[in-house]
Amino acid sequence: MGIPVVELGKRTGKIDVADCMGCGRCVTECPTGSLAFRDVGSRGIGVLFLLVLTASSAFAGMDPKAEGVGLYGDLWRPEPVHEYWDPGAYHRPETERVEGRFSGPECLECHQGLTPGIVNDWKASRHAAPSSGAAPVTCDACHGNDHQALTFPTPATCGTCHLQQHGAFLAERRYGFPSHALAMERAVDAKHFVDTSPRRKPPPACNAIRWPPSAIPATPGTVSTPPEARRPEACLTCHSGPPHPDDEAYFASAHGRRYRAEGKDWDWSKPLRKGNYTVPTCAYCHMQEGRHQVADKALWKFGLKEINPFTAENKIKRKRWIALCSECHDAAQAETWLKELNHERTRAWSVLEDAERVLRGLRSDDLLSPRPGERPPYPVDWWEKHWPRARIGFYEGQASAFYNVSAIERDYFEMWYFDNLLAYKGAAHGAPDMVTEGHRKLHDSLARLREQEKDLRALDLLERKSGKKYDPTPLWKHGPYTDRDAEGN
Numbered sequence: 044m045g046i047p048v049v050e051l052g053k054r055t056g057k058i059d060v061a062d063c064m065g066c067g068r069c070v071t072e073c074p075t076g077s078l079a080f081r082d083v084g085s086r087g088i089g090v091l092f093l094l095v096l097t098a099s100s101a102f103a104g105m106d107p108k109a110e111g112v113g114l115y116g117d118l119w120r121p122e123p124v125h126e127y128w129d130p131g132a133y134h135r136p137e138t139e140r141v142e143g144r145f146s147g148p149e150c151l152e153c154h155q156g157l158t159p160g161i162v163n164d165w166k167a168s169r170h171a172a173p174s175s176g177a178a179p180v181t182c183d184a185c186h187g188n189d190h191q192a193l194t195f196p197t198p199a200t201c202g203t204c205h206l207q208q209h210g211a212f213l214a215e216r217r218y219g220f221p222s223h224a225l226a227m228e229r230a231v232d233a234k235h236f237v238d239t240s241p242r243r244k245p246p247p248a249c250n251a252i253r254w255p256p257s258a259i260p261a262t263p264g265t266v267s268t269p270p271e272a273r274r275p276e277a278c279l280t281c282h283s284g285p286p287h288p289d290d291e292a293y294f295a296s297a298h299g300r301r302y303r304a305e306g307k308d309w310d311w312s313k314p315l316r317k318g319n320y321t322v323p324t325c326a327y328c329h330m331q332e333g334r335h336q337v338a339d340k341a342l343w344k345f346g347l348k349e350i351n352p353f354t355a356e357n358k359i360k361r362k363r364w365i366a367l368c369s370e371c372h373d374a375a376q377a378e379t380w381l382k383e384l385n386h387e388r389t390r391a392w393s394v395l396e397d398a399e400r401v402l403r404g405l406r407s408d409d410l411l412s413p414r415p416g417e418r419p420p421y422p423v424d425w426w427e428k429h430w431p432r433a434r435i436g437f438y439e440g441q442a443s444a445f446y447n448v449s450a451i452e453r454d455y456f457e458m459w460y461f462d463n464l465l466a467y468k469g470a471a472h473g474a475p476d477m478v479t480e481g482h483r484k485l486h487d488s489l490a491r492l493r494e495q496e497k498d499l500r501a502l503d504l505l506e507r508k509s510g511k512k513y514d515p516t517p518l519w520k521h522g523p524y525t526d527r528d529a530e531g532n
């Protein structure tokens with residue numbers, strides 16, 4: 044599947060600003076007047092698109108000296124696109140071109156010639172003509188009326204009128220990580236946010252979530268109407284690719300295949316409710332009845348850790364799922380399907396635990412090479428500097444094992460993050476081939492870890508016999524790659 048706008052770029056050789064989905068997934072930099080697009084989805088050498096923006100590019104006025112926000116804010120610099128992702132922190136209003144306070148009709152009049160795309164988006168939206176017959180919600184409702192102090196709206200701005208949606212969005216916080224409402228904070232407060240040098244830093248693609256996803260307004264080129272938000276494509280800018288192949292899983296399922304075959308002819312103006320659609324879309328299942336939150340049914344969450352599906356809370360969540368499936372399926376059948384998800388998870392975790400045991404065994408025999416202490420400490424982790432220790436698995440905090448670890452730890456990380464989550468997303472969404480594929484990969488990875496374990500133990504025996512212990516420290520602690528990272532962080 045992939046990211047539609049990138050496909051479009053490949054096909055036509057150019058992308059118009061109206062096509063930009065605004066997720067920032069492929070935006071790498073934003074020099075004056077243009078956006079450089081790199082195809083990060085295909086992980087290839089990268090297709091480079093130069094996207095020349097219309098007048099609106101001149102508006103992106105972020106302070107070039109702006110610092111990052113969050114726990115490690117002093118260690119990273121925001122990219123220009125952060126002004127859009129987190130306008131509360133970074134939007135700096137334009138103050139050179141226009142002065143004065145204006146009424147809604149005045150904004151429209153001037154901007155019709157200046158930014159016609161935005162004005163047309165607005166005209167096509169409900170804000171221009173509320174069905175209740177109320178007065179239009181004009182530009183100033185979201186941006187303010189003083190042209191020297193314009194703002195970009197935050198969810199709270201929308202919340203002044205859309206109380207219910209904003210309330211549901213905020214309530215998502217109650218369920219903790221992962222959630223849309225917490226996404227930005229959680230992302231910038233994570234250690235690995237600063238762990239790559241600025242030159243290599245990928246765009247924090249998925250941190251872009253600020254709005255309740257089904258309510259993205261008249262923004263340039265993004266989802267602007269409920270019919271668009273109801274389609275799976277509204278979610279796929281972020282929910283695709285490893286380690287969250289929701290798109291692959293959905294399109295491989297009976298639901299997704301039917302959507303692919305027939306969806307173009309459905310009447311998308313109808314709410315996502317029982318009777319209105321043949322098969323469910325992402326929002327049908329995850330934002331049931333248009334609720335602006337995605338966490339109230341999540342048991343396994345992102346599949347990153349093992350959970351007990353039989354706690355009182357999880358039983359309630361499971362009942363909510365069954366009630367949803369029962370809109371179209373027999374309830375007992377739905378329960379059986381969801382039990383299969385639990386079984387799949389139990390099988391996955393038993394393989395992951397075997398792998399963790401291999402690693403723990405090596406750690407306790409001091410056979411991880413290079414050892415912690417022989418390799419650069421994990422960036423921004425002061426504790427590690429004083430007490431180097433290999434952390435194995437989710438519960439010891441291996442989430443930070445992207446690099447600066449031994450080969451076998453890195454392989455385990457990939458097994459947990461990619462093979463495991465492939466199987467999970469397949470099982471959650473009714474894609475049996477993905478489950479098979481995920482489990483085949485899990486077993487292959489475990490077999491490889493065991494091979495490596497054998498080699499490490501054999502090598503250790505040789506070293507002990509010869510009385511010569513190899514010290515990998517110089518190789519790991521210095522060299523162009525490591526030195527660059529040490530500087531970059």
Ligand code: HEC
Nearest residue numbers: 101102136137140141145149150153182183186187188193
């Ligand atoms: C007299 C014409 C005129 C009127 C009236 C006007 N604008 Fe603008 N606006 C501009 C121009 C010109 C720019 C571009 C500035 C630049 O190139 O950096 C701009 C930029 C903007 C921007 C982007 C810059 C920023 O600081 O975020 C927003 C948002 C905006 N206008 C909203 C409004 C709203 C809301 C109103 C009504 C309250 C309004 N404009 C009325 C001419 C106008």
Ligand code: HEC
Nearest residue numbers: 099102103127130154161162165180181182185195260262
């Ligand atoms: C319902 C709220 C809402 C209304 C109404 C609205 N906008 Fe916006 N506008 C936004 C949001 C959200 C963004 C994107 C900002 C972001 O990504 O943080 C945006 C972006 C813009 C930008 C782009 C600024 C840039 O730097 O690229 C301009 C210009 C703008 N709006 C002008 C207008 C004008 C003119 C109107 C009236 C026709 C209008 N807006 C009506 C919410 C609104």
Ligand code: HEC
Nearest residue numbers: 169170173174175180184196200201204257258259260269
């Ligand atoms: C000043 C009040 C106000 C603000 C601020 C506001 N809206 Fe609205 N919004 C409305 C009104 C009024 C309607 C029309 C409802 C109707 O049709 O009766 C509407 C409609 C919508 C719709 C279409 C709903 C549908 O069922 O068709 C969406 C989506 C939406 N708003 C999103 C947003 C978002 C996102 C923001 C913040 C960026 C926002 N609104 C800010 C008042 C506001």
Ligand code: HEC
Nearest residue numbers: 221222226249251252256278281325326329337338341344
């Ligand atoms: C702009 C990117 C983006 C878009 C668009 C997006 N999401 Fe998400 N979503 C995220 C991120 C990031 C997280 C994880 C947040 C975190 O790290 O806490 C997430 C988390 C979730 C979760 C997990 C909740 C949990 O408690 O386990 C669900 C379910 C979800 N999204 C569904 C959707 C659906 C359905 C849509 C489309 C209607 C959608 N998302 C659109 C970025 C996005």
Ligand code: HEC
Nearest residue numbers: 275278282289290293323324325328341342343344345471
């Ligand atoms: C038939 C309903 C259904 C559809 C359609 C659906 N999902 Fe799911 N999704 C589920 C179920 C069930 C789970 C597992 C929930 C659990 O037990 O935690 C899940 C899990 C997830 C998760 C992990 C967080 C969580 O809630 O456990 C994300 C993220 C997610 N889905 C996103 C999507 C996206 C994006 C789409 C569309 C491409 C989509 N889903 C389509 C039912 C659905």
Ligand code: HEC
Nearest residue numbers: 297298301320321322323364367368370371372377380473
């Ligand atoms: C809006 C109606 C609707 C909802 C809600 C729904 N489904 Fe379905 N589902 C269908 C339809 C229709 C099919 C048959 C699609 C086809 O084969 O063309 C289907 C097919 C399936 C299949 C494959 C059928 C088979 O016999 O292999 C599974 C598994 C499934 N659904 C699971 C679920 C689960 C689990 C839920 C709740 C999380 C759910 N569905 C929610 C309509 C729905």
